[in-house]
Amino acid sequence: MMMKTTPFHARLNELNQTGLYGHWAGHLSSLRYDMSAKHEYFAVRNSAGYFDTSPLYKYRITGPDAEAFLAGIMTRDVRRCRPGQAMYTVWCDDAGYVLEDGVVFRHSDDDWLLTAADPNLGYLEGLIGRRRVAIEDVSADYGMLAVQGPRSREILAKLAPEVEDLAFFGLTPAKIGDAPVTISRTGYTGDLGFEVTVESDDALGVLDKIIQAGDGHGLRPFGEDALMMLRIEAGLSLINVEFSSARYAFTDAERFTAKELGFGWMLGKGGSSLGEDRPFIGRRAIEAELRDGTSRWATVGLWIDWQEYARLHTDRGLIVPKDETPLSWESMLYDGPNRERSVGYATSLMYSPVLQRHIAIARVLPEYAAKGSTVHVELTVDHEYLSVPATTDRLPLYNPPRKTSSTARELAAISNRSSVEPVETTR
Amino acid sequence: MPSNTYDAIVVGGGHNGLINASYLAKSGLSVLVLERRAFVGGAAITEELHPGFSFTTFSYALSLLRPEIIQELNLVEHGFLPLLMPTSFSPMENGDYLLYTEDEQFNDQEIGRHSKRDVDAYHRWSHDTQKIIQLAKPLFDAAPPDIFSDDPSDAADVAWMLKQLGGADRKTLHDLVRFLTGSAADLLDDYFESDIIKASIASSGIIGTKVGPMSQGSGLVLLYHMMGEQDGHHGVWGFHKGGNGGFTQVMQRAAQAFGATIRVDSHVDHVITKDGRAIGVALDDGTEFSAPIVVSALDPRRTFTQIVDPAELPSDFNDAIARYRFQGTSAKVNFALDDLPVYPALKGRVDHYGGFINIAPSMEYLERAYDDAKYGWYSQRPYIDGALQSVVDPDMAPPGKHVMSCFIQYAPYELKGGDWDTERQAFGDTVQAVLESHFPGFGDLVLHREVVTPVDIERVAGLTEGNIFHGEFLAPQMYFMRPAPGYARYNTPIAGYYQCGSGTHPGGCVTGGPGKLAAMRILGDRARQG
Numbered sequence: 001m002m003m004k005t006t007p008f009h010a011r012l013n014e015l016n017q018t019g020l021y022g023h024w025a026g027h028l029s030s031l032r033y034d035m036s037a038k039h040e041y042f043a044v045r046n047s048a049g050y051f052d053t054s055p056l057y058k059y060r061i062t063g064p065d066a067e068a069f070l071a072g073i074m075t076r077d078v079r080r081c082r083p084g085q086a087m088y089t090v091w092c093d094d095a096g097y098v099l100e101d102g103v104v105f106r107h108s109d110d111d112w113l114l115t116a117a118d119p120n121l122g123y124l125e126g127l128i129g130r131r132r133v134a135i136e137d138v139s140a141d142y143g144m145l146a147v148q149g150p151r152s153r154e155i156l157a158k159l160a161p162e163v164e165d166l167a168f169f170g171l172t173p174a175k176i177g178d179a180p181v182t183i184s185r186t187g188y189t190g191d192l193g194f195e196v197t198v199e200s201d202d203a204l205g206v207l208d209k210i211i212q213a214g215d216g217h218g219l220r221p222f223g224e225d226a227l228m229m230l231r232i233e234a235g236l237s238l239i240n241v242e243f244s245s246a247r248y249a250f251t252d253a254e255r256f257t258a259k260e261l262g263f264g265w266m267l268g269k270g271g272s273s274l275g276e277d278r279p280f281i282g283r284r285a286i287e288a289e290l291r292d293g294t295s296r297w298a299t300v301g302l303w304i305d306w307q308e309y310a311r312l313h314t315d316r317g318l319i320v321p322k323d324e325t326p327l328s329w330e331s332m333l334y335d336g337p338n339r340e341r342s343v344g345y346a347t348s349l350m351y352s353p354v355l356q357r358h359i360a361i362a363r364v365l366p367e368y369a370a371k372g373s374t375v376h377v378e379l380t381v382d383h384e385y386l387s388v389p390a391t392t393d394r395l396p397l398y399n400p401p402r403k404t405s406s407t408a409r410e411l412a413a414i415s416n417r418s419s420v421e422p423v424e425t426t427r
Numbered sequence: 428m429p430s431n432t433y434d435a436i437v438v439g440g441g442h443n444g445l446i447n448a449s450y451l452a453k454s455g456l457s458v459l460v461l462e463r464r465a466f467v468g469g470a471a472i473t474e475e476l477h478p479g480f481s482f483t484t485f486s487y488a489l490s491l492l493r494p495e496i497i498q499e500l501n502l503v504e505h506g507f508l509p510l511l512m513p514t515s516f517s518p519m520e521n522g523d524y525l526l527y528t529e530d531e532q533f534n535d536q537e538i539g540r541h542s543k544r545d546v547d548a549y550h551r552w553s554h555d556t557q558k559i560i561q562l563a564k565p566l567f568d569a570a571p572p573d574i575f576s577d578d579p580s581d582a583a584d585v586a587w588m589l590k591q592l593g594g595a596d597r598k599t600l601h602d603l604v605r606f607l608t609g610s611a612a613d614l615l616d617d618y619f620e621s622d623i624i625k626a627s628i629a630s631s632g633i634i635g636t637k638v639g640p641m642s643q644g645s646g647l648v649l650l651y652h653m654m655g656e657q658d659g660h661h662g663v664w665g666f667h668k669g670g671n672g673g674f675t676q677v678m679q680r681a682a683q684a685f686g687a688t689i690r691v692d693s694h695v696d697h698v699i700t701k702d703g704r705a706i707g708v709a710l711d712d713g714t715e716f717s718a719p720i721v722v723s724a725l726d727p728r729r730t731f732t733q734i735v736d737p738a739e740l741p742s743d744f745n746d747a748i749a750r751y752r753f754q755g756t757s758a759k760v761n762f763a764l765d766d767l768p769v770y771p772a773l774k775g776r777v778d779h780y781g782g783f784i785n786i787a788p789s790m791e792y793l794e795r796a797y798d799d800a801k802y803g804w805y806s807q808r809p810y811i812d813g814a815l816q817s818v819v820d821p822d823m824a825p826p827g828k829h830v831m832s833c834f835i836q837y838a839p840y841e842l843k844g845g846d847w848d849t850e851r852q853a854f855g856d857t858v859q860a861v862l863e864s865h866f867p868g869f870g871d872l873v874l875h876r877e878v879v880t881p882v883d884i885e886r887v888a889g890l891t892e893g894n895i896f897h898g899e900f901l902a903p904q905m906y907f908m909r910p911a912p913g914y915a916r917y918n919t920p921i922a923g924y925y926q927c928g929s930g931t932h933p934g935g936c937v938t939g940g941p942g943k944l945a946a947m948r949i950l951g952d953r954a955r956q957g
Contacts, residue, residue, distance in 0.1 A: 018530075036529030039513035039781065046510055046668065047821050151821065216826030218819070306498050319557060322659025353511070353658050356494075356503050412669035412822040413506060413676040414473035414481050415466045 003028050006054035007143035007203030011211075015221050022224055025117065025139075027055035030223040038324055038353065040222035041229045044189050045354050047218025048149035050210065051227055053188075053195065054203075057119055060138045061112040065131035070104060070112060073127060075258055075282065076266045077275030083108045086169045086184045089266065090258050096285030097246030097255035098263075099123075101239060105171055105184060105197075113138070113197075117239050123247075143203035146186075147210060148193030148230075150402055150409055151217045156183065156194055158213045163194060168404040176206045188227060190234020192402040229324050232348045232361055235301055235395030237261055242299070242347045242361060257289055260363070262299030262395055298369030300392040302346055304358035304377060308388045316382050322358070326350040333362060333375040337387055343368055343375055352398070359397050360390070368392055433459045433688075435720035435949070436708055438695045438734065439889075439928065441469020444724030445678040445689075446942030447927040449500050451722075452685035454950050459716055460682065461693040461708065463889065467679050469724070470888040470895065471937055473672025477875035479825040480763040483670040484879060485888055485895070487759075487814055487832040488512075488783075490655030490664040491938040492674075493568060499943075505680040508668035509657060510819050512782025517627040518865045520788045522772050525623045526779050542621040552618045552628075556653055558599045559606060560661050565591045567654055570944045571907035571915045571932045603650075607902060611645040612790060622789050630787040630810055633836060635895045635935060637756045639797030640790055648900045651934065664783065666816050670823065671937060698723075698735050698924060705924035708734075719923050720949055724942070726890060726897035727751055727910035727930040731919070740920050747911035751904055751930075755881040755893030756800055758838035760858045762831040763824070763875035767815065768866035777818065784813035786861060796837055803843025805854055808861055810836045828874070833858060840881040840892040847880040854878060896935025897928050906932055917945035918952075925949055 004027045005013075012030060020031040029052065034040055043049040061070060070078045075098075076089035083106050090101045102116040114120075121137050128135070147156055156163045160174035163183055171184035179202035187193035198206045211219065231238060239245065246255040258266055267273055271290050274283065289295055313320045326348045333344040344364035352359045360377070368375055371394055376387040402409070411417070433456075437448045440462030452458045466472065470485040489509055497507060517525040525541060527534050539546045572584030592600060605614060611632030615625040629640040632649030639645065653662035667674040679689060696711040698721050707717035723730040731740060731748045773779055787793050787810050796806035812834040817824035824830045835858055842850060855878040862869045881893025890897065898904055907915045910930045917925050927945030929935040 034513065034778070035533050036511070036513045038511050038529065042511050042819070046508070046819075216821065216828070218821040307495075317561070319561065319661070320659055324658070351658065354503070354508060356497050356507065356658075412481075412820075413673055414475065414669045415468045415672035415676065416472065416474040418475040418478060 006052050007198075007200040008052045008054060008145060008207050011204055011207050012052055012221060020223070024224070025055040025057060029055055030221070032223040032225045033221045037223065037225035037229070040220060040226035041324065041353070043218055043220045044149040044191055044222060044226065044230055046150065048147065048151040048155055048214060049220055049222040049226070050214075051146040051148065051222050053144045053146050054142070056115045056117065056139070056144065057137070058139045058142055058144075059114045059116070059121065059124060060136045061114060061124075061133060062110055062136075063131070063133040064110055065133050066110045066112050069128065069131050069133045070114070071275075071278055072280050073124070074104065074280065075263075075286070077273065077278060078104055079275060079278070081106045084171055086171050086186050088169070088186075090261075090263055092258060092282030092286065093246050094282055094285065095246075095255075096257045096282040096289055097249075098243065098258055098261055099245050099247050103186060105182065107171075107182070118245060141200055142197050143200055145196045145198070145207060145210065146188065146193060147196060148187045148189040148191050150192055151214075151219065152193050154409065155210065155214045155217050155219055156196075159209055165406075166194070167406065176209050179206050181206060188234070188236055189230040190236065190396055190398055190403060191230070191400060225325070228326055228348075229350060229352070232326055232350055232359065233352050233354065233396065233398035235262075235361065235397060237299060237361060256297065257295060258286065259289060259295045260297040260299065295366060297344065297363045298366050299361065299363050299395065300369060301395045301397040302349075302360040302362045302375070302377065302390040303393060303397070304349075304360070305389040305391075306357055309358055312379065312381050312386055312388055318382065322351040324351050324353055331360070332378040333364060334378065334387060335376070337376055337389070339376065339378065339387055346377060349377070355398055361395065362392070364392060431714075431716045433457045433716065433718040435459075435722060436461065436716055436718040437722045437724060437927070438698075438708060439463075439469060439724030440467035440679075440689060440691070441724055441928070442471050442675050442678055442937050442939060443927050443929060443942035444469070444722075445675065445682045446496060446500070446939040447722055447724065447946050448687040449678065449682040449685050450943055450946030451949065452682060452687040453500070454946075458687040459718070460687055460689045461695050461710070461716070462689065462691045463694040465691050467689060467691065468672050468675035470884070470890060471671040471675045473670035476761075476877055477763045480828070480830050480875065481670060481823045482761045482830060482877060483672065483816065483832050484761065484877070485759060485884060486671045486937055487666075487816070487834065488664045489667050489671065489674060489937055490657060490662070491936040492655070493939050493943065494656065496939045496943055500681045501684075502677055502681055505684065506668070506677045507674070509665040510668060511657065512663075512665055512819065514779055514781035515627070515783045515785060516779040517623055517785045518770060518788060519623050520792075524770065524772060524779070525627055527627075538621070538624060541623055542619070545619050545621045545624050548618045549624070555599075555602060557661055559603050559650065560654055562592070562595050562599050562603055563650070563654065566906070567933045568940065570917065570948060571909075573913065573916055574907055575913045606646040606650040608643060609646040610641050610643050611649045612641045614646055614649070626787040626790050626793060627785055629790060629793060630785055630812065633793065633797065633810065634812075634834075635757055636899045636901070637754050637800060637837070637839070639794045641794050642797070644901055647902060647905070651900055651936075654933075655936070655938075666814070666819055668820060668822070670816060670820075674937065695734055698921075700735070700739060700921060700924075703739070704922040720925065720953075721923060722925045722927050722945060722949065724928045726753075726894070726928055727926070728753065728891040729889065730926050730928065730930070735921065735924070744911055744914065744920055751910050752899050752901060753840070753892035753894040754899065755840040755884060755890070755895065756837045757893070757895050758805075758835040758854070758881055758884075759877075759879035760833045760835055760855055761877040761879070762833065762873055764829040764831055764872040765874050766827065766872055767818070767829055768862070768869050768872060770866055780815045780818045782814065782819075784811075784815070786811035786813065786865060800837030800839045803839060803841065804845070805838045805842070805850070805857065806836070807857065809838070809858060811858065811861060813862070833862070838881055840885070840894075847882040851878050851880055854880065897930035900934060905934065909934065917941070917948040
């Protein structure tokens with residue numbers, strides 16, 4: 001038995017200098033390519049990087065009832081996702097607990113693609129009933145490459161000018177070389193970025209063209225380690241890190257509603273975004289939660305107090321650690337430095353190089369949800385449990401205007417810019 | 428209030444001037460920054476000297492910027508973005524090289540290629556130096572105590588200083604003294620046998636100062652350059668987005684956000700004094716501004732001999748300033764390149780160009796480069812600290828093309844039997860020949876070359892004798908003697924007149940320490956005077 005590889009693997013394997021791979025949805029997935037994951041992270045924040053997101057499960061959903069079918073399952077009103085658009089959504093169980101999250105890509109009225117982290121084919125098929133819908137698992141048929149970062153638009157525009165006008169969460173058919181592709185303005189980095197979906201047989205050729213187009217633009221591959229830093233800054237909660245599927249939970253403490261996970265924006269105030277005449281799985285429970293205010297948690301960002309964090313270490317003769325690798329465990333949150341009452345937990349705590357602060361995604365009791373509330377994060381320093389204050393904020397903590405804007409890349413601020421036009425850049 | 432009146436005037440819009448102004452403005456003072464040139468930044472500027480190519484004319488990398496300044500002045504909000512240097516590369520005369528990366532295990536392997544013994548020696552060196560840095564840091568980050576005063580509050584500062592050092596273990600305190608007084612070569616000999624490993628570290632012991640790696644005093648310069656950090660990693664350097672001029676643009680935005688007024692094209696002619704107090708400044712066009720606080724971000728010679736009249740200063744102080752040594756010994760040669768240079772042993776690869784390209788192939792090479800300067804000429808085979816910033820920051824050059832900043836030593840300000848304006852291109856050729864010897868074909872890639880001699884550093888950036896640190900890093904002009912005994916606490920003999928440039932503690936490089944500590948002093952004085 002061998003773990004499967006993605007359609008891009010042959011080339012990406014050559015570029016992986018570290019030999020480090022994880023297993024993701026049954027595939028080898030590079031943890032990093034370079035000696036430094038932080039270098040890959042900076043490529044995305046400062047120039048551009050590409051990430052192989054092919055291991056995601058991909059389901060093609062077609063037929064005249066495809067829209068009604070998805071609208072009956074997805075928590076967001078996917079009827080508002082028009083052809084040429086994509087939509088990020090969760091889907092829930094009857095009790096309103098989140099089963100999973102994913103993106104629907106609507107190619108035409110009755111042709112959809114759904115991505116998911118976990119296998120869902122059996123579940124989805126079981127919901128078809130009398131509807132005229134076909135679901136096909138096309139996971140192996142396509143490669144997906146995320147091209148992310150401030151230079152991503154310029155790089156892809158050299159191959160597919162369509163990206164110039166692509167709005168946030170828009171998608172367009174295009175051609176890279178002779179290969180038909182779908183390009184969407186989506187990603188998991190919180191930066192300007194795109195995802196290119198390509199038939200598996202064409203994947204290597206398209207990858208090579210993208211690498212070539214990125215030459216001179218600082219484009220480099222990035223792995224899961226860098227993605228983790230990027231998505232935490234972007235405030236994106238990851239399944240099996242921030243939460244796990246309610247489907248496989250044993251207790252309600254392991255289950256979360258959409259609102260509790262910070263997806264209240266999907267629901268609208270009082271459920272106003274859920275749409276008229278749209279019964280969907282979990283709707284009544286969600287409406288009751290919103291009406292009765294029964295949410296147990298709020299998901300927020302945390303800014304760790306930098307002075308106190310430094311003092312905890314320097315007082316003990318330690319160097320102040322500033323590690324961009326997220327802690328892989330939950331850090332408990334308390335009401336005060338004496339840690340009398342638990343008020344939540346941080347799921348992803350890291351030092352953010354672009355924000356120059358320790359940050360976290362955290363789940364807190366609703367009374368701590370207001371921006372600027374203070375909580376105390378438990379830390380282990382010198383084998384001792386201590387705590388450091390942190391203030392809550394709305395997610396995402398890093399949200400550059402370029403993520404959603406349509407304007408061209410801004411020039412870096414320098415002291416003295418000549419008024420002369422730049423020299424010809426094509427080679 | 429007349430429009431030309433402020434609470435404080437800062438002379439000089441370099442990084443320390445801007446940081447000082449930001450702290451003062453943040454505390455509610457109305458602050459005016461006067462900058463001689465058409466843009467701020469001083470010696471930390473980025474200029475598009477060749478279309479599409481951004482040159483860091485002078486200062487080119489960051490590490491020593493005090494991390495609390497980033498937080499206290501909300502610099503991230505204004506665009507602060509330090510970029511990681513993923514590698515550091517040292518070519519050798521025989522075509523081999525030493526390459527450090529971010530991965531410790533790769534580094535062990537790479538060091539082991541040169542010496543198996545030096546692998547764990549490098550770990551010990553890193554740990555021991557971190558302990559020394561930890562010991563020195565509180566002193567680095569606080570105003571030096573006035574050991575010449577009999578005021579009880581000064582005695583408390585002296586006691587504080589002794590307490591900091593008192594907690595140290597014997598070895599670390601001994602190591603600190605060895606660094607402060609010894610040579611880089613002696614320190615490195617204690618740990619390493621590989622010459623390239625020693626040379627790759629020792630080169631930081633000569634920057635900006637007229638010493639060789641075997642000279643006593645190079646240990647201090649080496650330690651100084653290890654006092655910085657990048658995201659908590661001591662001694663690690665990075666680039667700011669858009670070069671160091673990108674950083675001073677961030678500082679300008681921060682200062683303005685706190686309410687400071689920045690006036691460019693404003694050359695201060697002199698400080699106006701009345702009854703021994705500073706009361707304002709006059710520009711060379713006669714415009715006057717008044718303020719009860721005037722802060723000079725200029726170097727000590729300009730601060731005390733050019734914009735004030737030495738007759739207003741005590742003669743022993745004037746003597747101390749006259750003895751304060753500059754003797755700049757560094758230059759820059761910056762290139763616009765058509766493509767990346769090729770290092771034959773790493774042909775087809777680019778990942779060794781992520782950070783410093785340290786052309787110090789042996790200890791002897793560095794020392795012989797110094798020998799030339801000792802006798803009054805620039806090095807025939809100079810030390811080069813190169814940086815292809817566009818590899819990490821593609822905004823610095825058009826796609827596929829590159830800028831290369833080269834810091835050069837030794838280039839003595841005074842040439843014996845020659846002058847820099849005559850020697851400029853010959854010097855540029857000397858530097859380029861060294862690059863050509865390591866990167867064959869380098870010359871064919873050059874689209875544009877900018878030679879920045881010590882005289883240019885003086886003329887353009889206003890640094891006396893082209894000394895990049897506002898005065899050399901020599902023990903007798905550091906800490907409580909920088910720039911003069913009794914005046915190391917940002918004060919001057921003239922009431923209301925302060926200094927906040929790199930000629931005060933902790934010193935040069937883009938640290939911001941002088942700017943911040945001077946602001947603390949000014950605000951403290953102001954509070955006391957009610």
